[in-house]
Amino acid sequence: MTRFIFITGGVVSSLGKGLASAVLGSLLQSRGYKVRLRKLDPYLNVDPGTMSPTQHGEVFVTDDGAETDLDLGHYERFTGVSTKKTDNVTTGRIYSDVLARERRGDYLGATIQVIPHVTDAIKEFVKNDITDEDFVLCEIGGTVGDIESLPFLEAIRQLRNELGSDGSCIIHVTLLPYIHAAGELKTKPTQHSVKELQSVGLQPDILLCRTEMPVPDEQKNKIGQFCNVAGDDVIIAEDAVSIYDVPLAYHQQGFDTQICRHFNLPNTAPDLKTWQSIAYDFAHPEGEITIAIVGKYTSLQDSYKSLGEAITHGGIANRLKINVEWIDSELFETENDELLSYHLGHVSGVLIPGGFGKRGSEGKINAIRYAREKNIPFLGICFGMQMAVIESARSLGDLPNANSSEFGDGGDLLVGLMTEWISGNAVEHRTDIDNMGGTMRLGAYECIIKQASLAYEIYGYEKISERHRHRYEVNINYEKALNEAGLLISGVSPDGSLPEIVERKDHPFFVAVQFHPELKSKPFQPHPLFMHFVSAAGKHSRLV
Ligand code: GLN
Numbered sequence: 333m334t335r336f337i338f339i340t341g342g343v344v345s346s347l348g349k350g351l352a353s354a355v356l357g358s359l360l361q362s363r364g365y366k367v368r369l370r371k372l373d374p375y376l377n378v379d380p381g382t383m384s385p386t387q388h389g390e391v392f393v394t395d396d397g398a399e400t401d402l403d404l405g406h407y408e409r410f411t412g413v414s415t416k417k418t419d420n421v422t423t424g425r426i427y428s429d430v431l432a433r434e435r436r437g438d439y440l441g442a443t444i445q446v447i448p449h450v451t452d453a454i455k456e457f458v459k460n461d462i463t464d465e466d467f468v469l470c471e472i473g474g475t476v477g478d479i480e481s482l483p484f485l486e487a488i489r490q491l492r493n494e495l496g497s498d499g500s501c502i503i504h505v506t507l508l509p510y511i512h513a514a515g516e517l518k519t520k521p522t523q524h525s526v527k528e529l530q531s532v533g534l535q536p537d538i539l540l541c542r543t544e545m546p547v548p549d550e551q552k553n554k555i556g557q558f559c560n561v562a563g564d565d566v567i568i569a570e571d572a573v574s575i576y577d578v579p580l581a582y583h584q585q586g587f588d589t590q591i592c593r594h595f596n597l598p599n600t601a602p603d604l605k606t607w608q609s610i611a612y613d614f615a616h617p618e619g620e621i622t623i624a625i626v627g628k629y630t631s632l633q634d635s636y637k638s639l640g641e642a643i644t645h646g647g648i649a650n651r652l653k654i655n656v657e658w659i660d661s662e663l664f665e666t667e668n669d670e671l672l673s674y675h676l677g678h679v680s681g682v683l684i685p686g687g688f689g690k691r692g693s694e695g696k697i698n699a700i701r702y703a704r705e706k707n708i709p710f711l712g713i714c715f716g717m718q719m720a721v722i723e724s725a726r727s728l729g730d731l732p733n734a735n736s737s738e739f740g741d742g743g744d745l746l747v748g749l750m751t752e753w754i755s756g757n758a759v760e761h762r763t764d765i766d767n768m769g770g771t772m773r774l775g776a777y778e779c780i781i782k783q784a785s786l787a788y789e790i791y792g793y794e795k796i797s798e799r800h801r802h803r804y805e806v807n808i809n810y811e812k813a814l815n816e817a818g819l820l821i822s823g824v825s826p827d828g829s830l831p832e833i834v835e836r837k838d839h840p841f842f843v844a845v846q847f848h849p850e851l852k853s854k855p856f857q858p859h860p861l862f863m864h865f866v867s868a869a870g871k872h873s874r875l876v
Pocket of ligand 1: 685686687688689713714715716738801802803804805
């Protein structure tokens with residue numbers, strides 16, 4: 333029997349609902365249950381693919397090519413369960429499906445309404461594509477009280493009636509603000525938020541209260557009384573030093589125990605050894621290094637959520653604490669070695685992440701040149717690989733005008749749309765660029781690694797699969813020119829037409845990849861590229 337857990341949020345946004353859901357999933361797994369996590373997003377975009385990363389944060393890409401909310405990254409990193417297209421939906425997607433059905437005539441004769449048509453579509457999504465999972469955890473984005481979330485809350489109200497309390501549990505995540513002047517934790521916002529939830533017919537079973545202070549039992553009982561919840565079902569989620577402490581902390585507060593009680597499941601002790609060792613290793617590094625991330629969405633670190641996490645995983649694997657310096661690539665837009673040396677001279681690694689558009693691209697190219705010339709370990713990701721190829725071709729090859737057609741048509745287009753340089757129909761063509769949504773090369777693709785390469789040493793396999801999200805490709809026809817510039821194409825698509833990994837032999841660690849390895853890294857399974865990049869950075873830090 334699959335049980336459903338719905339997670340709503342109240343009082344303010346950014347309470348860490350996504351993390352709490354992921355942690356609960358992982359705690360249930362540690363009791364031997366099979367879980368699946370999904371997210372319902374109330375905004376009107378069909379998916380977050382066209383939103384600015386500095387508005388919405390990272391777009392997380394699944395193996396099956398869906399562009400989804402970054403919370404799905406938390407789900408994967410804490411449970412190891414790969415998410416799918418069927419695990420994230422938005423109001424926009426629900427409406428576009430309902431309207432397509434209406435046009436097809438599926439509802440012939442009926443007036444289409446939010447209840448029941450939209451709510452039915454939401455319920456269908458929640459219950460769809462489930463096999464033998466013991467639990468499906470369903471997070472509702474936004475904050476209770478938002479106009480947009482009403483249809484989702486109504487759908488959950490109906491589902492609760494259908495599934496009963498044996499088959500479903502409602503968790504409400506709230507905030508207990510600490511008023512420093514009064515020296516008190518305040519419970520009123522939580523009471524109001526629960527009232528708001530009750531006004532749409534939902535009574536929470538469990539409250540997860542975020543706080544920066546410990547909460548005495550009397551206060552827990554008071555919250556419970558006002559919110560119609562048992563005192564034990566008020567779980568105190570105090571701020572943690574790191575996210576890796578959260579599974580242990582929530583377990584200690586009884587989160588998973590109360591969930592098991594709610595569903596009348598045996599309260600067997602969870603196996604938390606993995607989290608204990610991750611938390612220990614993270615808290616006890618044996619050294620410290622600095623890595624610079626030169627990107628253009630650095631004003632919001634959530635834009636690079638998985639990247640930051642993957643670097644930390646690499647740090648845990650090497651027992652190194654990593655200080656990340658986020659640098660806006662526009663700073664380096666004009667060639668200025670003094671400035672580059674001021675910002676990058678002291679770092680042990682330079683990482684150029686994914687990105688879109690011309691703005692900031694020359695800054696990235698300059699940062700790559702600096703890392704290459706100064707032998708600083710370098711990792712390029714997606715756009716970072718495209719810029720690395722352009723940099724080598726311009727500086728060391730005979731192609732001073734090397735460029736990407738993403739920036740216009742001038743120069744030697746080493747990077748371009750495949751359709752611009754492939755003749756014939758051998759590979760997938762993406763010509764539909766009028767439509768920006770969902771038309772990139774998205775999701776998992778295989779890559780074949782050449783044996784005599786650093787990439788092979790890193791992965792230890794010839795055939796790998798990694799996730800993609802890009803429109804442009806490095807033109808394989810320039811392979812010879814790139815070799816002459818010292819760049820080896822060490823990974824290609826199975827048909828040999830698309831460069832996937834490039835590296836330099838004349839450098840301690842210079843690797844760039846067309847895919848996004850950060851999306852697959854987990855604290856309990858750090859991605860090999862990040863492990864090796866951090867290890868090379870560690871070596872570099874001992875040299876300088
Ligand atoms: N803008 C580049 C492309 O579309 C790279 C995308 C990325 O870095 N994710 O190919």
